[in-house]
Amino acid sequence: MKYCSECAAAVSLKVPDGDDRPRYVCDHCEIIHYQNPRVVVGCLPTVGDKVLLCRRAIEPRLGFWTIPAGFMENGETMLAGALRETREEADAKVKNESLYRLFDIPHINQVYVFFRGELDGDFGIGPESLESRLFSEDEIPWSELAFPVVTDILVDYFDDRRRNDYPIRLGKPGPLWAEHVNWNFDHS
Amino acid sequence: MKYCSECAAAVSLKVPDGDDRPRYVCDHCEIIHYQNPRVVVGCLPTVGDKVLLCRRAIEPRLGFWTIPAGFMENGETMLAGALRETREEADAKVKNESLYRLFDIPHINQVYVFFRGELDGDFGIGPESLESRLFSEDEIPWSELAFPVVTDILVDYFDDRRRNDYPIRLGKPGPLWAEHVNWNFDHS
Numbered sequence: 001m002k003y004c005s006e007c008a009a010a011v012s013l014k015v016p017d018g019d020d021r022p023r024y025v026c027d028h029c030e031i032i033h034y035q036n037p038r039v040v041v042g043c044l045p046t047v048g049d050k051v052l053l054c055r056r057a058i059e060p061r062l063g064f065w066t067i068p069a070g071f072m073e074n075g076e077t078m079l080a081g082a083l084r085e086t087r088e089e090a091d092a093k094v095k096n097e098s099l100y101r102l103f104d105i106p107h108i109n110q111v112y113v114f115f116r117g118e119l120d121g122d123f124g125i126g127p128e129s130l131e132s133r134l135f136s137e138d139e140i141p142w143s144e145l146a147f148p149v150v151t152d153i154l155v156d157y158f159d160d161r162r163r164n165d166y167p168i169r170l171g172k173p174g175p176l177w178a179e180h181v182n183w184n185f186d187h188s
Numbered sequence: 189m190k191y192c193s194e195c196a197a198a199v200s201l202k203v204p205d206g207d208d209r210p211r212y213v214c215d216h217c218e219i220i221h222y223q224n225p226r227v228v229v230g231c232l233p234t235v236g237d238k239v240l241l242c243r244r245a246i247e248p249r250l251g252f253w254t255i256p257a258g259f260m261e262n263g264e265t266m267l268a269g270a271l272r273e274t275r276e277e278a279d280a281k282v283k284n285e286s287l288y289r290l291f292d293i294p295h296i297n298q299v300y301v302f303f304r305g306e307l308d309g310d311f312g313i314g315p316e317s318l319e320s321r322l323f324s325e326d327e328i329p330w331s332e333l334a335f336p337v338v339t340d341i342l343v344d345y346f347d348d349r350r351r352n353d354y355p356i357r358l359g360k361p362g363p364l365w366a367e368h369v370n371w372n373f374d375h376s
Contacts, residue, residue, distance in 0.1 A: 005190060005192070036261065039299055074294075078299060099290070102287070104267075111260070
């Protein structure tokens, strides 16, 4: 951020009175431009012992498999956003949705909120996807998953399904994705 | 938003190629300035059959009682933000924290994520509070609570405590707060 979005004057990074951290503050109109984490919402569509994944048609991680998800928009609820992303990426509807998994990813200022739900009818391929497909646990392309959160949700989902208990969990993404895709974070 | 924060040129509200809703787009450098919901994080500190509330020293709802909460900051987890707000507003620490309650408030583009936790040691009065106090259920000042989410969490908490079961719930704020404080949303 270089300029004030309200008056076009330059902004400076400084700690406002009464605050405890630097913010972008307009040198002219003194508006404080707060920057806050963004919420990514998504949904894992399930049918029987299978889950629906999409192969990404866009960067980052083009060609890798993911769960329908994307940035939450103003004016929508978390569930509405998750269902919108499911329509957009997999041309799919779900029913009996439940809140399922929350992740903190503080180093990129993101919060993830995932639901699960039963696939309701057919599915297709949205404009941001190359392919959509149902996978049982032994068919999951573990080394071709797009993001750490995808690996974690799928591992948990199949475990939870075996126990028929689906607790809502909160945490940071774990190391499983990097191990499966042979990703070295030191060189990412 | 009137000006581009990267180049100071004017922005126009228009639907970018491949998008489905209007965004602020720079007329000069064509950067798209996305606007997304913000996350409010908070924590209900409990001790025995009591909860810790703070009386607000700032607008909105100055003088009314609330649970420690505020905007999540970049670089922190949801829990870290909730604990920070608890320190800042009630000069308090908590232990054994659990995710407890999520709210969607789409008409103001906010998501609330509340934890509960046991008060750990003393408490005090932060700079944004006039007063902090422990309340048992029959002492809660129902007509003087600051926001709908506060009423909903307190009603749920005392119910959950009776059953000794604290499910994680997601929903929009309910009508109880408006009834208790005699608030008419039509004239708000």
